[in-house]
Amino acid sequence: MQKTECMAMILAGGKGSRLGALTKSLAKPGVLFGGKYRLIDFPLSNCHNSGINTVGILTQYQPLELNWYIGNGSSWEMDSTQGGTFVLPPYMRDDEDANKWYQGTADAIYQNINFIDMIDPEYVLVLSGDHIYSMDYAKMLAFHKKHRASVTVATMAVPWEDAPSFGIMATNSNMRITEFQEKPKHPKSNQASMGIYIFNKDVLKRFLNKDAKETASEHDFGKNVIPAMLEANISLYAYPYEGYWKDVGTVKSLWAANMDLLAEEPALDLYDKNWRIFSGNKDLPPHYIGPHAVVQTSLVAEGACVSGRVAHSVIFYDTVVEEGAVVIDSVILPGTVIESGAVVEHAIIGERCQIHSNAEIKGEGTNIYLLGNDKEIYAGGNEALKTS
């Protein structure tokens, strides 16, 4: 096997608890988005498109569906002898004291240092499995090498008023990081960390080993490891990224990210032939639009069957919108049927739901109606769990 210059480690064990019913039995990177994708499609596709073929995926919370989805990585062209996707769950070891769940982002990588040693790359790219963006990591790596950095942190400009809720990187004119402020009251810059790091492997190992011994540490890259590196005067650089990037932490932000795609020219271009976002394949036919359908300003995926009215919405594969049904400002996840006369507005409807005739589901303003998977809603608002 050829030597791997840069490998990726994707943190995919998060619960995403503010996504409520959507992550009840699914890790956040598995959350469905944009008509056919899951969040983890974005980092995995970015890796493939950036020429990174060896990817460790660290799972912890509810991994079943995510593991099934990742499979052998073939959907992202990772099923090659020159790399691959490697799902890395927490595991038992000889040393009983060390038998713990992943304690934090840094601990998750620390517990898999043997995997990194096995691949033995020069650089380790650490990513989150639940961010929506298109980014060429090869450019970031070139930046890292050009600056002879030990660590490069991708950053993006956030509105100054939002800066206090981010990890803020202050840099000199050469982009070397001079100070890191975690959720500062008085931010010194508006460049926020995106949670995307390139480490020289040796530096990463040294500091993870050190961090593991710190009992007071939360074993988190942002809170502990990066500050420790700064303190030790390691060369950290900020790589300023410009473009669409979203960490969808809440139902509202997930809904809004879906709606972002409906703009005439969205900031995230899913139609770029040179930067395809890959996803699992479903073998479904082109979707069907019925003789009385009205579909505007929407995304509709293959296998959907739309005979009603759809406006400003994202319709996933394998769904049915019957004649006389209305879907507005909503996201309809796979397997769901909206029956004739039903109205869905301002909502995210989970997988395999049945919205019966004349039922009405309406959210309003910042309050997005979220219906969990496998639910039935009847006219009058009665809700039931689907039995069949």
Added chain:
Amino acid sequence: MNDILGLINLRQPNPLLKINATRPFAAVPFAGKYRLLDFTLSAFVDAGINTVGLLTPIEARPLMDHIRSGKEWNLARKMGGLLYLPMDSEDVLVPEKGDIKAIHKNMAFLKRSNRQYLLFSYCDTVHNIDYKKVLEFHRQHNADATVVYTSKVNKLTKKGRVITVDEDERVTGLSKPQETAVGDNICMSAILIDRQIFIDAVEFAYAKDEKVFFDEVIGTHLEKLRVFGYNYKGYSARIDSVAAYYKASMDLLDMQTWRNLFFNGDLRIHTKILDAAPAKYLSGASVVNAMVANGCVIDGTVENSILSRQVKVGRNAVVRNCIIMQHATIGEDARLDGVICDKNAVIQAGAELKGTPEKPLCIAKFAMHD
């Protein structure tokens, strides 16, 4: 189901040369994202067949580009899988009538298999047949061979092999290709046959200089061989003219037909994956009675039409009764009616193009029209 070896003959005259003169018949796009071959090949693999030989035609490139390793059909295997059986120089220089010589030349593929049965098919019919049921039927009747036929013949079907069966479903007659009438039982050019019988029969026929398998091996040996007829009642469409191609396409714009073809139980039609984003409807979109593949961006009017992957329909464009193939672009204010538009064609803004269902206007691949 691993008892069956698959063989598909893709060398057949192309009745759709008006759509594209150089693309082989089996590789003609159909139903938005598929090629005609996909229907036959998917039925083979969904029945559990994991070794399939493809007798490829002269212009093999579009086919091989589509199928490649066979991965999307689960045919990229260590053992078996997909085997291309290309033409040799003699096949190219001295074209032979019929299929017996072509099969005979590839006897090694048939002989080295240890499967009991062979499923041999052409791909001139779009269907979603469950070959597991055909095998069950074949075994129940203790047949030497089972020919698949359909009674659903429409008036567009030009020529076909008419099949007659007795009350025990044994085939009593199999005509040579002839004019057909509505209500005839028409052979779907697919046969499940004992592999050894197939090998012996083809070797014998080849020695006698016979040419056409269905006519000279099956049709004339109905007394010697136990040949049964399996009546396939699901969706099928014989594609033997541009008009038949157009009608079969338009038939899919009926929701029930769409479901019957694409969602027959667990059976799915597999095809080359493109990873295109969901279709996007912009504010100017007005779409009714249409089939739309992923990657399309629509800002105009689309009625009674099929849009393949990555088609762009500009603002105020009107597309009616059309089949638009992959990556074609319809400019703003263009008006198309009854048009079959091949891949990558560019219709300039404001262009007007018109054909009829009987004679759809065919726009060539990479053509520019204004």
